[in-house]
Amino acid sequence: MKNKSIKDVLTSTEMINVYIIVALSMVIGSINSNFLSVATVITLSRAIMVTMIFALGEMLVIVSGGIDVSFPAVACAALFVPIKLMVDNGINNVWFAFGLAIIIGLVFGALNATLTAVVKLPPLIATLGVSSLINGGMLAFFGSKEISNLPKAVDAISQKFLFTYTAPTGATYSLTVLFLIPVILCIGVALMLKYTMLGRGIYAIGGDQNAARIAGFNVVRIKYFVYMFAGAITGLGAMCYCILCRTANPKNLMGSEMMVIAAIVVGGTRISGGHGKVIGTVLGVVLVGLIQNNLIMAGVPAYWQKFVVGLVIVLGTSITSLKAKKIAQSAKV
Amino acid sequence: MAEVFLKLEGIKKSFGGVRALKGVDLEIRKGEVHCLAGENGCGKSTLIKVISGAHDPDEGNIFIEGKKVENLKPIDSIRMGIQVIYQDFAVFPNLTVAENIAMNRALMTGAKKMDWKEARKLAIEAMEMIGAKMDPDILVERLSVANKQMVAICRAIINDAKFLILDEPTTALTAKEVEKLFKIIRKLKEKGIAIMIVNHKLDEIYEICDKLTVLRNGEYVSNGDITEYDRARFIRDLTGRDIEEIKYSPEEDENEILRVEHLTRVGAFEDVSFTLKKGDVLGITGLLGSGRGELGDALFGLAPAQSGKIILNGKEIQIHSIQDAMNNKIAYVPEDRLTQGLFLERSILDNTMAASIKNYFKKGKLDYKAMEIATDDWIKTIGVATPSAKPAIRTLSGGNQQKVAIAKWLNTSPDLLVLNGPTVGVDIGSKSDIHAILHRLAKGGVGIIVISDDLSELVQNCNKMIVMRNGKVAEVIDNTVDETTLADMLSGKQGG
The missing domain is CATH 3.40.50.300 (P-loop containing nucleotide triphosphate hydrolases)
Structure with a gap:
């Protein structure tokens, strides 16, 4: 925007995230000189890429004024069901794996959208219900046994790399080709949000649903798009997770929703809807990922990590909330 | 006399047995400021919804620019130049002024892409037209109530509005802001836009309106030039009873x-x-x-x-x-x-x-x-x-x-x-x-x-x-x- 003052830019949520990330990196780096290295960037990229994919879908849902706590369950189903089918029936096709994962995501996304936009349940209740439904169904049909020998074609992806870096110590660090997925998704979603009427519609219904309806947005259709898109990329992210872990676990991802939602909110997305940017979400995910994965390098005991993550969430969200409050109370122009 | 823009004849509308409108007539001419007055619950909102196509009347005829229209839908009403500014303005607090103003036009034309340059240009044009000064890039949540209303008005007029309905526009405004709003209304009136204001503040009605239509309990009571109404008649028509306006003067008491x-x-x-x-x-x-x-x-x-x-x-x-x-x-x-x-x-x-x-x-x-x-x-x-x-x-x-x-x-x-x-x-x-x-x-x-x-x-x-x-x-x-x-x-x- 043209008329933004330098002060506004420097105190934006994005920049605050950047400051914290830089400060944290310096602290960890000063304690452990191994931290500031290409190797860290590669391991961190790999560690956060699935969270990033989930966070993008969830962000769209939150911006539209909703919330989706069902994505971990959807992800479990979307990674386990295709692999189970493939192993049982001897299918060995990577497109089948990704395709079915996406379709499963779409179906549950459509269910979420129907419950929130048509039946008009509060989104938290609707997606909690769907989450429980999937979770129970998974347990009933498949138990909790994981599949550790993935179909060959699928497993092969885990050995495809964008590049490999050899550290001075001789250790090698490789960046998976799957990393392209969140990169492309981020760019695509950012452009969609900013330059299409559909994207603006998502902001509009998150800002004031009634006003959006009066203005002529098809609120129901936009909600279907948002939940189904979020479902689809959840499926995509889930299959990535499965390949990165080289095993299909029917419940490992359960409980990851709080961390993802926290990363989004830390990144400046307002939980009440209408505000949020891809860049903020990327930074939020990086920040939370940094804390989760690298605090141990700074000598912080593992059991303190949860505490620190909690602290960052509380502080990060407080800043966003205080800023919103300040805007609400500030002199109007 | 100017051409008639909108004519309603014997509009009736019931909701599940409750008769909200019991036969209302209304005539709006181009370039006139018409006040629709009535107490709460008299059917004003229902009438607006009939005009804007949100409700189908059960009986009665609607003529727009002399042509009888049937089965009016909201989008038809907008295309014929009817714009309603609701009491809460229905603006998006999380979007910029420019986007708020340009949004409806983009939706009307069925655009798929968001053209930020065009939006900014449209917004500035609209603001110039009514003499409003706002930063087009600021978020609407940071605007005062009066300026939010300006955004709503700008948004309405860029869609080639011929008839603007303002639902209780002065409720949340200070005296100074009301003055400014009236200035804008007069400007729009000069451009030949018909304006209907829903209001029940007497002083404001006398200041701005040319014509008046009074509704009571869903029924048409009277209409005419504002000059035909003195305060007493106005209040009588509105309320159906005589309300004395006497000053309160209690007896002196030293307690x-x-x-x-x-x-x-x-x-x-x-x-x-x-x-x-x-x-x-x-x-x-x-x-x-x-x-x-x-x-x-x-x-x-x-x-x-x-x-x-x-x-x-x-x-x-x-x-x-x-x-x-x-x-x-x-x-x-x-x-x-x-x-x-x-x-x-x-x-x-x-x-x-x-x-x-x-x-x-x-x-x-x-x-x-x-x-x-x-x-x-x-x-x-x-x-x-x-x-x-x-x-x-x-x-x-x-x-x-x-x-x-x-x-x-x-x-x-x-x-x-x-x-x-x-x-x-x-x-x-x-x-x-x-x-x-x-x-x-x-x-x-x-x-x-x-x-x-x-x-x-x-x-x-x-x-x-x-x-x-x-x-x-x-x-x-x-x-x-x-x-x-x-x-x-x-x-x-x-x-x-």
Whole structure:
């Protein structure tokens, strides 16, 4: 925007995230000189890429004024069901794996959208219900046994790399080709949000649903798009997770929703809807990922990590909330 | 005479047996400012929805520019140049001014892409057209109510509007902002745009409107040039009864109820002193930001005063919190009843009991029988139009809602009742009912303070007024003052 003052830019949520990330990196780096290295960037990229994919879908849902706590369950189903089918029936096709994962995501996304936009349940209740439904169904049909020998074609992806870096110590660090997925998704979603009427519609219904309806947005259709898109990329992210872990676990991802939602909110997305940017979400995910994965390098005991993550969430969200409050109370122009 | 833009004949509309419109005629000409007047619940909103295509009438004909239209849908109505600006403006707080203004056009043309340059250009053009000055890149949540309205008007006129409907446009505006709005309306009128304003503030109607149509209970009552209506006829047509406009002048009484000395809250008001005697209805007025509202908040402990004395019925009291105020039998009807004064989804009974519920605990149980009796009493005493105490507050008209907000506090049998904007958005009939209640209470020995910027309300109902300017008491006057002088005092043009 043209008329933004330098002060506004420097105190934006994005920049605050950047400051914290830089400060944290310096602290960890000063304690452990191994931290500031290409190797860290590669391991961190790999560690956060699935969270990033989930966070993008969830962000769209939150911006539209909703919330989706069902994505971990959807992800479990979307990674386990295709692999189970493939192993049982001897299918060995990577497109089948990704395709079915996406379709499963779409179906549950459509269910979420129907419950929130048509039946008009509060989104938290609707997606909690769907989450429980999937979770129970998974347990009933498949138990909790994981599949550790993935179909060959699928497993092969885990050995495809964008590049490999050899550290001075001789250790090698490789960046998976799957990393392209969140990169492309981020760019695509950012452009969609900013330059299409559909994207603006998502902001509009998150800002004031009634006003959006009066203005002529098809609120129901936009909600279907948002939940189904979020479902689809959840499926995509889930299959990535499965390949990165080289095993299909029917419940490992359960409980990851709080961390993802926290990363989004830390990144400046307002939980009440209408505000949020891809860049903020990327930074939020990086920040939370940094804390989760690298605090141990700074000598912080593992059991303190949860505490620190909690602290960052509380502080990060407080800043966003205080800023919103300040805007609400500030002199109007 | 200018061409007729819109003509309605015998419009009827019922909702599940309730007849909202019982045959309404209306004729709007190009370039005229037409007022649709009527008390709350008279069918104004339904009529607007019929015109905008949101409701299909059960019977009757609609003609737009001479052509009969059937089966009008919202998008058709917009394409024919009809634009409605709703009371809440329906703007997006999270989007920029430019985007808000350009959004509807983009949706109308079915654009798939968002063209930011075009949006900015359109917004600037529209703002120039009505003489509004706003930063097109600022988020609407940072705008004042008046400027949000400007955004809504800009958005309406870029869609080649021929007929603009403004639903109660002045409710949330200050006097100065109203003036500015009227200037814009006159500008649009010169361009040949027909304008219909829904309003029930008499002074404003006389100032801006050419024509008037009055509805009552869904029925067409009368229409004509504004010059054909004097105040008495207007009020009679609106309410169906004669309402006398006499000033409130109680008998002198030396018993002092409230004495406030040197009350100060930094940044809000300073050194405020006044007294309130038995029978007094004390008015506190001033422009927005003069400290009038803050003074009310301080008396009720919302944002307590930092220094000064408050003496109620001869006893000095300390008010540091709402609890203190309530313990000292002070009651406060806040400015915004919808967000601060009422539980909209709850029943009349629940709301009436909300401030005094602890009086109904008997042996650890709530005495529902007593609560029902008390609520029914209040419904009768203050004249809430409702079949029972059960309906949710949301379903009542503004006037009836406000009566319940007042009843809630009266049920605590207060010694001092402070009302901030007691009749904002309340129709004339209920307004006069509320005023009568206040007078009755004052005579019965309850101290009444009315904080308001509705000058005619103050002059008629308060026997004593305090004018505040920049946080200080600028004038203390009685009700012999006229509205114009009072308005000048508010802005500091007159007096010291």
